[in-house]
Every structure is written in C-alpha cells, then in structure tokens.
Amino acid sequence: MAFLNNLTIKTRLFLNLAMIFLALATLVLLGWQTANTSAREAERLIQTDLQLGEPLRFFNQNFIETLQLSNAYTLTGDANTGQNFNLKVDEQIAALAGLLNELGAELDYDEGGSLLILDIHNEENLDFINTLYGLDRILRNLKNATNSSVFMEQRILQTLDFGIQASSLSLRNALDELNRYNQTAANAELASILASLRERLVLSQRLTAEMIAAKNPEIKSQFDEIGLGFAARPLVQSVQDALRGDFFNRQLASQLDEAWGNYFDAFGDIRDTLITQVQNNHSLAELSGQGNDILVTTSALLQAANTTSLQQQAQEADTMANQLVIISSLAALVLLLVNLLISRSIVSPIDQLKKQLLNLNETSNFSTMSSLTGRNELVEMQQAMMTLLTQVTDAFNQITQVSQNLAQGQTSQRMSGDYRGDLAKLATEMNASLANIEQTLNQVETAAQALAGGDYKLSIDSQNQQGRFLIVTQAIKDAMNIQNQAIEDIRHVTHAMREGDFSQRVTLKMPGDLANLKRYLNESLDRLAEALDAKSAALEAFSQGDFSHQSEAVFNGKLHELNQHMMRMAQSISQMLTEVRDASDHAAHGIHEISSGNQDLNDRVQKQAAALQQTTQSMLDMVVDVNQTMADAQDVSQSTEQMFQASTTGSATVSEMVNAMTAIQEASHDISALTDAIDSVAFQTNLLALNASVEAARAGEAGRGFAVVASEVRNLAQRTAEVSKQIRQASNMNIERIGKGMTLSHQTQQIFADTLARVQKINTKIGKMNTALNRQNEGIQEVNDALSAIDHTTQQNAALVEQIASTSANIIHEVTRLEQKVSQFRLIEPSKRHALPASNKANLVQLPAA
Known part of the structure; x- marks a missing residue:
C-alpha cells in the first residue's frame, strides 16, 4: 500500500488498464488460434466436397437425365430422342472415367471398349473407386437394352402394318368373294364356315390390339382357341376341300389359305417380339435400380467421410475451448486482485477526505482539518482546499460590513482586498451593484424635477442599467414618452382636418384619461367622414345610371x-x-x-x-x-x-x-x-x-x-x-x-x-x-x-x-x-x-x- 500511495492516481489507473489489455490480448490470441484451426478444417472439408461431392452430385443428376431420356426414347421411338440418349450415355461414360481418374485410378479399355482399372494411386478413395467402377457396365448395358427395346417396338409396328393389317385386308377380301360365290352356290355349310372365319378375324384383331397394349404374350393361347390360331386351320382346310373340284373358284380358297398363314405368322412374330421386349424391359428396370444403388452407396460413403472429419474437428474444438476457459479464469482472478489493491489505494484517502468535509459542514470549524500522507493528487487537492477556505472567510466578512452600510442609506463604501478567481469576480460584481444603485437613485431624482417643471422631452440614459434598476428607469422614461407622443399625434390629426383630410385618426395607444380623450375625438371624425362618403357614393352611383342606390347610414341635423x-x-x-x-x-x-x-x-x-x-x-x-x-x-x-x-x-x-x-x-x-x-x-x-x-x-x-x-x-x-x-x-x-x-x-x-x-x-x-x-x-x-x-x-x-x-x-x-x-x-x-x-x-x- 505504501508503494501505491507514492504513485499518482493516473499511474495506478494506467497500470490497471495495461494488465487488462494484456489479459485480453492473451484471450484474443487463443481464440484466434482456435478459429484458425476450425477454418483450416472447414476449408479441407470444402475442398473434399468440391473434389468428390460436387462431381458425384453432377454425375447423379446426369444419370437421372439419362434414365429420363431412356424412358422417353422407349415410349416415343423418336430418332432425335434416341440420338440424344446415345450421346448422353457416351458423355456419362466419359465423365465416369474422368471422375475415377480424379479419385486416383489408372484406367484402360478392353477390346469391347469397357473400362479396366490398372492401378489405384490414392488408397483413401479405394471404396469410392470400387463402387463407381460398376457404373461403366450398367451404362453400356442400359444403352444396349434401350436401343434393343426401341428396335423391337418398331418391329412390332412394322409387323402390325405390313403383316396384320395387310393380311386382314386380304382375308376380308377373300371372304367377301367367297360369300358372293356362295350366294350363287347356296352351300349352307360353307356359309357357316365363312361366318365363323369372319368372326374369328374380328376377335383376332381385338386380341392383337390387347396383346400389344398390355404387352401380354399369354394372349396367344386365346388367339389359338377363338381367333385365327391353330383352331382356325381346320376351317380354312374345309373351305379348300369344298372348292377343290371347282376349277374357277378354287383360287379363292388358295388366297384365303395364304392370307390366314400370313396373319398367323405375323401374330406369332409379334408375340415372340413382345416376350423379348418384356424381358428387355425387366433388364432396364434392374439396371436403373443397380445404378441408383451405386450412387446411393457412393453418397453414403461421402457422408460417412464428412461425418468422421466433423467429429474430429469437434473434438479438437472442445479441447481448445477447455484450455481457453482455464486461461480466462486465471487471468480474471489475477485482474480481480490487482483491481482490489488499486481501488483500495484510491478509495481510502477519498473516504478520509469525505469524513473531514462532512465534519466541516456540520461544525464550520476549519481547525478539525488534518493533512493526508503520501505524494499524490488527493494530498495536493486537500492543501488547495484549505487555502481556498481561508480566502472565502475573509470575503464573507467584507460583504457583511458593506451590506450593513447599504441598509443605513450609505452607498459610497466598496469591497477591498487581494482576491483571485471567483472571489475577485464576486468582489467586482458586488462593487458594480453598489454603483448601479447609486446611479439609479440619481436619475430618479432628475426625472422628478423635470416633470415638476412640465418638461416631457427629458432623455434618461438607461444603457448601463440592468435588472430592477433598468425597469425603474425605463418606466419613468416610457411615461414621459407616451405623454409627448399623445400631444404630437393630436396635433397631426387637427392639422389634417384643417387641410380637408378627414381620414386621419389618433392611433397612439394611450392609458387612462388620455384614452377617453382619444376615443371622443376619433368618434367625431368618424361620423363626419361617414356622411361625406355616403353622399359621394350616391352621386357616383347616379352618374353611372344606378338610381336604386340609397345610403344605409343614419344622420342627424x-x-x-x-x-x-x-x-x-x-x-x-x-x-x-x-x-x-x-x-x-x-x-x-x-x-x-x-x-x-x-x-x-x-x-x-x-x-x-x-x-x-x-x-x-x-x-x-x-x-x-x-x-x-x-x-x-x-x-x-x-x-x-x-x-x-x-x-x-x-x-x-x-x-x-x-x-x-x-x-x-x-x-x-x-x-x-x-x-x-x-x-x-x-x-x-x-x-x-x-x-x-x-x-x-x-x-x-x-x-x-x-x-x-x-x-x-x-x-x-x-x-x-x-x-x-x-x-x-x-x-x-x-x-x-x-x-x-x-x-x-x-x-x-x-x-x-x-x-x-x-x-x-x-x-x-x-x-x-x-x-x-x-x-x-x-x-x-x-x-x-x-x-x-x-x-x-x-x-x-x-x-x-x-x-x-x-x-x-x-x-x-x-x-x-x-x-x-x-x-x-x-x-x-x-x-x-x-x-x-x-x-x-x-x-x-x-x-x-x-
């Protein structure tokens, strides 16, 4: 404490502030180190995501677009869509090769054009490479299966146009010709067979449409039973037997047999193509599922790697946070002890000085003041205060003496003494007040003498007056000015009346009896001016042809x-x-x-x-x-x-x-x-x-x-x-x-x-x-x-x-x-x-x- 008493308060506060800044700098350095470590880990995760996550997401999006193009090409069979699909698959395969290269795989191609992994340079990405490698086979099989499906769909449409429809037309024409022939021959059995074949033709066309629409090859059994399948062969043969002896019309039976065979073969071709197409569609679904599984697995691997990195980063951040808490606690404890010592060294002398001032306020006894120990601002402040109290006591004594003389009507005494600062200003203001009082009393005496002699033009100087002194002198001055202005205003009005101008009035605001005089004079002038104005307005109206004009004013005499x-x-x-x-x-x-x-x-x-x-x-x-x-x-x-x-x-x-x-x-x-x-x-x-x-x-x-x-x-x-x-x-x-x-x-x-x-x-x-x-x-x-x-x-x-x-x-x-x-x-x-x-x-x- 003795060491601190010999230091100035400013020095003590600077010492306290320096220790606070030192502690804060230490905490900031530790926090920056923690944040910098977290930022480096976050940057590493971002780089990993940019290197692997972003390409994987892009590849996944393109794979979905490839599947959409495959479905569109399969449904529509459009050549432009097919070209875009094949181009998209080739781009996906090239992108897969580039992605595997970025992951550290050394690649080559076999005789069939498929990818081969020669070596893996980055073992950390081994699981990613092995998982993504299977997409090459899936993409190539997807391309072949889609093109094959479209080819089979086109083949079905061609068989339907040139097989089913053409043979149906031939069958219908042959049956029509045979019906016309039978109308002449009148063969009831032949008519029944022809009607059955016509009915089977209608059913076969319906079954063909159902089989193609539902893609159900099992409808072939119904075709064989109720359509133009195997069950219709005996009917066609019966027609040939019935016309075998007719040299001219047996050609119709041959045409019927040929058309039936064409329809039968075309239906079988469509059924075989549908079986292959259904199997091919199952393959497409399996390939799509396998590709999605691979992409999901890759995303899961990437998510697991990111999760592991985040857990490691969280553990490091927890360790550094614990260290920061311990160091912060120690620094806060040291700062608290130092603040207590410095605060006590400042508060203790202030408290002592406070007690002396309170005692002085109660007793007004300056002898109770005692000096503080040490060399600082508080000791110097107490010594200056003692000197000031002495000067204030002397000034109070002189003010008391001057006030007593002023109460007895003596205004010549003034304060004297060697004062400084506010005390000197107080003595000057006190002397100036005494001088103003003496000057005001002199001017009041002069004005009273002038009014008694009828002189209203006396000028009283009030520039140096203030406060109540100014009010007194200004009131006397205003009273004399009002009486002087009233006399001048009345003189001006009477002069105008003598010149024939009845519009002038006494406008000056006057107090008391002067106001009554002003009112009587102005009312007389108003009545006279009103009469003159009414007669002038009437004559003006008559001169303009307005004889309806009449004055509203009431006059006397x-x-x-x-x-x-x-x-x-x-x-x-x-x-x-x-x-x-x-x-x-x-x-x-x-x-x-x-x-x-x-x-x-x-x-x-x-x-x-x-x-x-x-x-x-x-x-x-x-x-x-x-x-x-x-x-x-x-x-x-x-x-x-x-x-x-x-x-x-x-x-x-x-x-x-x-x-x-x-x-x-x-x-x-x-x-x-x-x-x-x-x-x-x-x-x-x-x-x-x-x-x-x-x-x-x-x-x-x-x-x-x-x-x-x-x-x-x-x-x-x-x-x-x-x-x-x-x-x-x-x-x-x-x-x-x-x-x-x-x-x-x-x-x-x-x-x-x-x-x-x-x-x-x-x-x-x-x-x-x-x-x-x-x-x-x-x-x-x-x-x-x-x-x-x-x-x-x-x-x-x-x-x-x-x-x-x-x-x-x-x-x-x-x-x-x-x-x-x-x-x-x-x-x-x-x-x-x-x-x-x-x-x-x-x-x-x-x-x-x-």
Whole structure:
C-alpha cells in the first residue's frame, strides 16, 4: 500500500488498464488460434466436397437425365430422342472415367471398349473407386437394352402394318368373294364356315390390339382357341376341300389359305417380339435400380467421410475451448486482485477526505482539518482546499460590513482586498451593484424635477442599467414618452382636418384619461367622414345610371336633411325610366307576335316548295327508271334468245360427256384390280425382309451387311405398299366421283330441256312489258309539267313572306336596343318608392334584358 500511495492516481489507473489489455490480448490470441484451426478444417472439408461431392452430385443428376431420356426414347421411338440418349450415355461414360481418374485410378479399355482399372494411386478413395467402377457396365448395358427395346417396338409396328393389317385386308377380301360365290352356290355349310372365319378375324384383331397394349404374350393361347390360331386351320382346310373340284373358284380358297398363314405368322412374330421386349424391359428396370444403388452407396460413403472429419474437428474444438476457459479464469482472478489493491489505494484517502468535509459542514470549524500522507493528487487537492477556505472567510466578512452600510442609506463604501478567481469576480460584481444603485437613485431624482417643471422631452440614459434598476428607469422614461407622443399625434390629426383630410385618426395607444380623450375625438371624425362618403357614393352611383342606390347610414341635423333631398331626386328619375321601359316592352311584344306569325308562314311555304321540288325530282327519276327498264327489257329479250341457243348446244355436249365418263368408270375398275395384286406382292416382300432382319440380328456382326440389304428391301416394300394404297384410294375416289358425275350429267340434261321451255315464255312476257312501259312514260311526263307550274307559284309566295319577316326583324332590333339602354339603369321598385324607412334601406329591382 505504501508503494501505491507514492504513485499518482493516473499511474495506478494506467497500470490497471495495461494488465487488462494484456489479459485480453492473451484471450484474443487463443481464440484466434482456435478459429484458425476450425477454418483450416472447414476449408479441407470444402475442398473434399468440391473434389468428390460436387462431381458425384453432377454425375447423379446426369444419370437421372439419362434414365429420363431412356424412358422417353422407349415410349416415343423418336430418332432425335434416341440420338440424344446415345450421346448422353457416351458423355456419362466419359465423365465416369474422368471422375475415377480424379479419385486416383489408372484406367484402360478392353477390346469391347469397357473400362479396366490398372492401378489405384490414392488408397483413401479405394471404396469410392470400387463402387463407381460398376457404373461403366450398367451404362453400356442400359444403352444396349434401350436401343434393343426401341428396335423391337418398331418391329412390332412394322409387323402390325405390313403383316396384320395387310393380311386382314386380304382375308376380308377373300371372304367377301367367297360369300358372293356362295350366294350363287347356296352351300349352307360353307356359309357357316365363312361366318365363323369372319368372326374369328374380328376377335383376332381385338386380341392383337390387347396383346400389344398390355404387352401380354399369354394372349396367344386365346388367339389359338377363338381367333385365327391353330383352331382356325381346320376351317380354312374345309373351305379348300369344298372348292377343290371347282376349277374357277378354287383360287379363292388358295388366297384365303395364304392370307390366314400370313396373319398367323405375323401374330406369332409379334408375340415372340413382345416376350423379348418384356424381358428387355425387366433388364432396364434392374439396371436403373443397380445404378441408383451405386450412387446411393457412393453418397453414403461421402457422408460417412464428412461425418468422421466433423467429429474430429469437434473434438479438437472442445479441447481448445477447455484450455481457453482455464486461461480466462486465471487471468480474471489475477485482474480481480490487482483491481482490489488499486481501488483500495484510491478509495481510502477519498473516504478520509469525505469524513473531514462532512465534519466541516456540520461544525464550520476549519481547525478539525488534518493533512493526508503520501505524494499524490488527493494530498495536493486537500492543501488547495484549505487555502481556498481561508480566502472565502475573509470575503464573507467584507460583504457583511458593506451590506450593513447599504441598509443605513450609505452607498459610497466598496469591497477591498487581494482576491483571485471567483472571489475577485464576486468582489467586482458586488462593487458594480453598489454603483448601479447609486446611479439609479440619481436619475430618479432628475426625472422628478423635470416633470415638476412640465418638461416631457427629458432623455434618461438607461444603457448601463440592468435588472430592477433598468425597469425603474425605463418606466419613468416610457411615461414621459407616451405623454409627448399623445400631444404630437393630436396635433397631426387637427392639422389634417384643417387641410380637408378627414381620414386621419389618433392611433397612439394611450392609458387612462388620455384614452377617453382619444376615443371622443376619433368618434367625431368618424361620423363626419361617414356622411361625406355616403353622399359621394350616391352621386357616383347616379352618374353611372344606378338610381336604386340609397345610403344605409343614419344622420342627424343638417346631414339628415341633405340625405332626404337626394333620395327624392332618385325616386323621380326612377319613375320616369320605368314608364319608358314599360312602353318599349309592349311594343316589342306586339312586334314579336307579328314576326312569329310571318316566320310560321315562311316555314310552311318553304316546306311546301321543298315538297314540290322533291316530287318533281321523283317524277324525273321515275321517267329515267322507266326508260332504263325499257332498255333492260330489250337486252333481256336478246339475252334469252342467246340463252336458248346456248342451252341447245349444252344439251348435246352433256350427252357426249356421259358417254366419256362411262368409259372412265370401266378403266378405274381395272386399276383397282391391279392394286390388289401389288399389295400382295409388297406384303410378302416385307415379311421376307423382316425374317431376314431377324436372322441378321441373330447372326451378329457377320449378318450386319445382310441386315442393311434387308432393311432397304423392307423400306422398298413399305413404299410400294404405300403407293399401292394411294393408287387404290385414288381409284376408289375416281369411281365414286364418276358415279356422281353421271348422275349430275343426267340431271343437267333434264335441266337444259326445262330451261328451253321457260326461255320461250320469258321472251313473250318481255314484249308485253315494253308496251306497258311506253304508256306509263307518257302519263308521268304530263304529271311532271303540272308540278313545275305549281312550284313556280310557290317560290313567289316564299319570296314575299321572307321580305315581310326581314322588315319585322329590323323593327324588333330597334326596340331591343331601346330596352337594352333602359335596362342599364337600376331603379327603385314602385311599391317602395314613397316609403323610406328610418334606416334609408331600399329594395332594389334589376330590369330584365330584352
């Protein structure tokens, strides 16, 4: 403690602050070291995730897209989708190879193009490499299985088009021909067999659609039982036996047998392809599941590695946190002890000084103060305080003496002594206050003497006064100024009245009796100015034609008499102008009635003239129309003659067209028979090409060239079948159209015959119509001449009416101008003209505008 008492308080606080900073720096260094270690571990985990996790997630996303493309390609069979799928698989295989290389695997390719692992340079990624390596086989098998599935789907569609549909058509045609033959032969057993085969054909088509839609090869057993399977073979053989002795029709039985065999073979091909396709689809599902399992396993391995790293990092962080807590606790304990010692060294002297000051406050005895020990700021502060207390005691004694003298009316004594700081300022302010009191008393005495002598212009200097001294001197000064200003303001108003200006008033605010004097004077001036303003306003209104103006003010004496004379003059002038207004109003009303009658007459005449002109023009238009109708009738007569000749020629042409269309119909039937033979050849060629493609696929690499040739042959057969189908459709359409054309041709012949008879009747009626039109044209011309004479007379009447209307308008204009002149005056109502109230307030009336 003795060591600390010899140190200044500032030094002690700096020492305490330095120890706190040292402890904080130690804690910050340990925290930074812990955070830096955690950051390095986190960076390592991020790098691991970027090196392995991100590529795995990207590869997983691409694998899902590959599966989606596989499904889309399998469902649609679109060539562009297939190209994108194969390209996506190749990209996945290349990405897998790159990922294995990044993990530390040395790779190569075998003869089939599959990946081989030669060596592993990073043993930490051994599990990842072994797991991901299986994806190469899965991707390659997925590519082959998908392409194979699409190929089989296309093969099913081709077999359905060129096998099932073509053989169904051949079967239906053969059964139709056999039914037509049997209608002549009337073989009941053959009819039953043909009906059974037709029913089995319908059932076979339904079973084919169900088998393809459900992808269920087991439907083949139903096909054999109720369709065109093995159970239908005896029926076909029975048909051949029934027609074996018929040399001309046994070819139909051979066609039926051939079509049945084609349908049977096509159904079997579809069933075999479906079996292979179902197995291939199972393989696709298994490959997808295996690929997903591998990716899930890889993600689990990555998650386990990250979890292990995080656990290690957490253990290291816990160890460093424990160390940081122990060091922080020790540092806090040391800082607490040091703070206690330093605080005690400062608080103990302050507490001692506090007790001395409290004792001094209670006893006011300076002898009880004792000095502190040591060399610091508290000891110096106590010594300065003792010196200050001595000076304050001396100052209080002098203030007491000065105050006693001031109470006795002596203002000449001042404080004297060698004071410093606030005590010196206190002595100066005390002396200044005494001087102000003495100066104020002197000025009050001077002002009282001036007021007693009637001098209101005395100036009192109050610039150096403050507080209550300033208020006293300023009040005396204001009282003298108010009396002086009142006298000057009244003098100014009386001077203006002498010059004829009654608008000036005493505006100065005055207290007491001066305010009453101001009010009496201003009220007298207001009444006089009001009377002059009222008379001036009345004369101004009369000069502007407003004789309804009356003053609202109440006057007495001579002013009231003057106001009565002016109001009587306004009443006389208003009565005269009212009589003029009434006379002009009656004249304008009569002239308006005359003008209105003329205007109605003028309108009726104008309407009559317009109606006559319109009627005349209508008659002229009717003459033109009748002439045009006569000309059109002549043109129609010539046209009907030409139509008769054209109809005769057209009837002969239609007969020739019917003969030509009959020949075209026979040729179209021959073309239809030829297209059936082309269909049969194209179907058999397509079956041979399909069988060749299957054999080429089974032969593998050795049959690839033969498969190309078979594919081209199949395409050629398909195009031939399509062209044949188009020819058949066109031929059938031509036959149908030719039949309709022949029907229309016969109808056209009949129409031409009817037209010839009707043209003859029309020509006769047109001649009669020309004669009637000539008589009608002469009658219309006579009516038109009579209307022209009436129109001339009507025009003369209209001109006379317009002249009368113009004269009436001029008279109305002049009367209107007179009314407008009179209406400019404002007059007094007749009922109020002789009754002036005490307030002189009149009711006003405004003349209406003309």
